[in-house]
Amino acid sequence: MAGQEAVIVTRNLTKQYGSITAVQDLNLEIQAGEVFGLLGPNGAGKTTTILMLLGLTEPTGGQALVHGLDATRHPLEVKRIVGYLPDNVGFYDDLTARENLLYTASLNQIPASLARQRLEAALAEVGLADAADRRVREFSRGMRQRLGIADVILKDPTIIILDEPTLGIDPQGVQELLDLILRLARERGKTILISSHLLHQVQQICDRVGIFVGGRLIAVGPVALLGQQVMAGKPLEIELQAEPDNDDLLAVLEALPGVATVERRGAFMRVGCAAGVDVRRELAPYLAGKGFTLLYLRARGYDLDDIYRQYFQGEGYHGALAG
Amino acid sequence: MVRWQDEVKDWLAWWRQQERFSGGLKAVFQKELADNLGSTRFTILFLLVAVAGIGSFYVAAQNIRQPVGQGDTQFVFLRLFTTGGGSLPPFITFISFLGPLLGLALGFDAINGEHNKRTLSRLLAQPIYRDDVINGKFLAGFTVLSLVILALGFLVAGLGLLLLGVPPTGEELGRLLVYLLVTIIYVAFWLSVSLLFSLLFRQNATSALAGIAVWLFCALFAGMLAGLIADGLFPAGQDSPPQQILHNATLKQGLGRLSPTTLYDEATITLLNPGVRTLGPVLVQQLEGAIPGSLPLGQSLLLIWPHLVGLLAATLLIFALAYYFFMRQEIRAG
CATH class of the missing domain: 3.40.50.300 (P-loop containing nucleotide triphosphate hydrolases)
Incomplete structure (x- = not known):
């Protein structure tokens, strides 16, 4: 500036x-x-x-x-x-x-x-x-x-x-x-x-x-900080891809402490963390230890895409306004 | 105590400074003037009015030889404008009929055209006063129509000199000038009407049609409607009392004068025909002992003074309305 x-x-x-x-x-x-x-x-x-x-x-x-x-x-x-x-x-x-x-x-x-x-x-x-x-x-x-x-x-x-x-x-x-x-x-x-x-x-x-x-x-x-501002106080969601991509992956992920939910969304797995917990640090060594290779990892809610989805497509933005 | 001259001077200085500050009026005026003069629409209308005017004038020049040959030589020059012949009406009827069309054509898409081209918001985002736009457009239209009317009037007058070989007297020239001036005011009235409609209606076609509808109403139907109302209130048959017939005539005329077309027609015929001595109903008693003759220009003007004031007031009123709506309009309503 x-x-x-x-x-x-x-x-x-x-x-x-x-x-x-x-x-x-x-x-x-x-x-x-x-x-x-x-x-x-x-x-x-x-x-x-x-x-x-x-x-x-x-x-x-x-x-x-x-x-x-x-x-x-x-x-x-x-x-x-x-x-x-x-x-x-x-x-x-x-x-x-x-x-x-x-x-x-x-x-x-x-x-x-x-x-x-x-x-x-x-x-x-x-x-x-x-x-x-x-x-x-x-x-x-x-x-x-x-x-x-x-x-x-x-x-x-x-x-x-x-x-x-x-x-x-x-x-x-x-x-x-x-x-x-x-x-x-x-x-x-x-x-x-x-x-x-x-x-x-x-x-x-x-x-x-x-x-x-x-x-x-x-x-x-700033765009980078906006995600945190909007998503502050909400549980972290992680999107990831790993190999081999099979049902074992789902079970392994669910077994990680601090993970609340795991679901499959198209090509990605979506991992919901428990409130206040960030499992990203442990995730890579953990998966490697179980024989999986991590291909892609992204924290949802920290870039404009998610803000876009949340506010522009009316995905419950009334709740966000109240909060 | 402040002298009024000083106040006027102060005001003028202030106005000049404001103009220099904005300068928008001049820019808008110049652009609109160029647009108007260069448009196909203007060329077509000018040709229409000119051909009709000159055609009727030519027929008048052919027919005028007869009465003049019989010794009636008073105001020959003016009679060029008021004499028709065969199937062609006289010059003033043509102008009275086609003049409004000129005014309407110059303004019907003034504001909604800018809207539809999406140029209005860009225009208003420039450092100009908002009223510069509408004032500039009106002034440009006014200049164009003044040019057309003066050019046409003098063209016909010049041709008259050539064809007749009779030079106009000072009185005749004065009457012609006042006639052209009144015509300019009358056409300016229609210009402000079309400007108003261009604000009220979003579609060019709608505002053009609305303008033509009002014009037809004033030119044709207002007179009929006035007669209908007058006959309804004061039926004037063969055996009605004179009082009632007089009431009927007065009311009919009064209502008719609400239409600017009537005002204009009465004013112009009085101006170009010095033999017209009164515009209201005339009783037999009033004619007794009167010497037939023509009025001097001053007296004719006195006769139509209310008409002139009425026309001017109507023009200003309609323009003020347009101005008001333009200033209040939301830039993006749509």
């Missing part, structure tokens, strides 16, 4: 549409120069939060501060320093890529000569230099998304907010896009907020992520 100064701060940010609460008491701090992932399933309130950060939607309660400026009261100052790539970004189809960007430049009051300079640089950066004079209607989804990034870079903002940037792009394109985003953060020191429900794609470039479900932020932290 480049600095410890919080550039985006929300205090008890709340938004209600009639009786529906889209965002509930959100308290978030994003430091300068970090890449923050706001992850959550569709309809969790991510876009609403972003719109409130930009002053495009008025919060029902609480505050959204960007560089210390209240987004509701000073929307112009905030929008000057924040670049926003909306979910499923649109352009004027009849205009060329260059004309679209020039319009953005004029809205930002960037002088014409500077705008031209920045425009070429931005288009080159996203790899659209050859398509600059083509009409946007001919662009593929991935190209539009990259043009959207160029549109943001052109403004030269200090904070960049990307809403679902990887949605609907092929894997190759996703990788390029993520590399580009990471470059913006690392080489240019931009603070980046990415909202997404595709956490597999986004987790690799985020310094920290926040898990956002049902309008509430239920966990925040």
Whole structure:
């Protein structure tokens, strides 16, 4: 992380549409120069939060501060320093890529000569230099998304907010896009907020992520620590593969002290430990002693996959919320 | 005590500073202007209005020779605009009928078009005031329609000079200018109606149809409905008392004037035909001893002053409504 100064701060940010609460008491701090992932399933309130950060939607309660400026009261100052790539970004189809960007430049009051300079640089950066004079209607989804990034870079903002940037792009394109985003953060020191429900794609470039479900932020932290935070206090589960994979393995595992349950899940054995016990240390020598070779071992609940399963697929997340 | 001039000056300075701060109005205005002028839709409409206008003018120029040849030479130039011939209605009828179409076409997809192209959130995330968008769009549409109407008006006037060889008097020129101005306000009314509909309806087609429905209602059905209501309340038959017939006529006219089309038609005929001396029902007693003649421009203006104020007020009211809805609208409702 480049600095410890919080550039985006929300205090008890709340938004209600009639009786529906889209965002509930959100308290978030994003430091300068970090890449923050706001992850959550569709309809969790991510876009609403972003719109409130930009002053495009008025919060029902609480505050959204960007560089210390209240987004509701000073929307112009905030929008000057924040670049926003909306979910499923649109352009004027009849205009060329260059004309679209020039319009953005004029809205930002960037002088014409500077705008031209920045425009070429931005288009080159996203790899659209050859398509600059083509009409946007001919662009593929991935190209539009990259043009959207160029549109943001052109403004030269200090904070960049990307809403679902990887949605609907092929894997190759996703990788390029993520590399580009990471470059913006690392080489240019931009603070980046990415909202997404595709956490597999986004987790690799985020310094920290926040898990956002049902309008509430239920966990925040670096990806590595998030698992422990979410799974704290729960019995450890281990997934393993061993050779020879036969029914004896099941019996041997069950015989190990501290193991509560063993079951077969597809190609893996799933071992549930008793509360507060971690058998991983003993497991390898124990299995080796019994004539088994350990091929694969993983503690469940310590990476985003499990968090994803737990929260995003509704696998009892009400219980987790209560706890 | 603060002089009002100073206050105005302060306000202007403040406004300029705000504009410099945002600059969004200018950018949106320029882009919308370019879009409007370059669109196929605009070309088609302009050609439609121009061909209809010039065609009717040409027929008028052919037919006008007859009365003029018989010695009736008053306001020949203005009569070019009000004389029809054969199957073609006069110029002002064409403009009154097609003008609204121009206004509607310029605005029906102003806001919902941005929504459907998903450009609105990107646009509003730029450092501009929110009302810059709707103001810029309205001003751009207004500029375009003013250009079209003035160009067409002067084109016809110029052709008139060529065809007739009779130069217009100052009075005639003044009347023509005021007529064009009123037309601009009237078409601007339809522009603000279409802008409002583009906010209320998500689909381009729906807002276009709604605009056309209102236009048809005002142009055709409002008059019929006014007659129906007036006849219902004050039936005026052959043997009804005069009082009742008068009531019927007044009510019919009053109701009819709720439609901006009626206001516009009455205003323009008064402007282009100086012989029109009154717009209400006339009693025989009032005609007794009156000398037939034409009104000077000032008096004609006095006659239609309420019409002009009404048209302007309606335009501003509808635009204010659109403005209100736009400022209150959630960016992502859908």
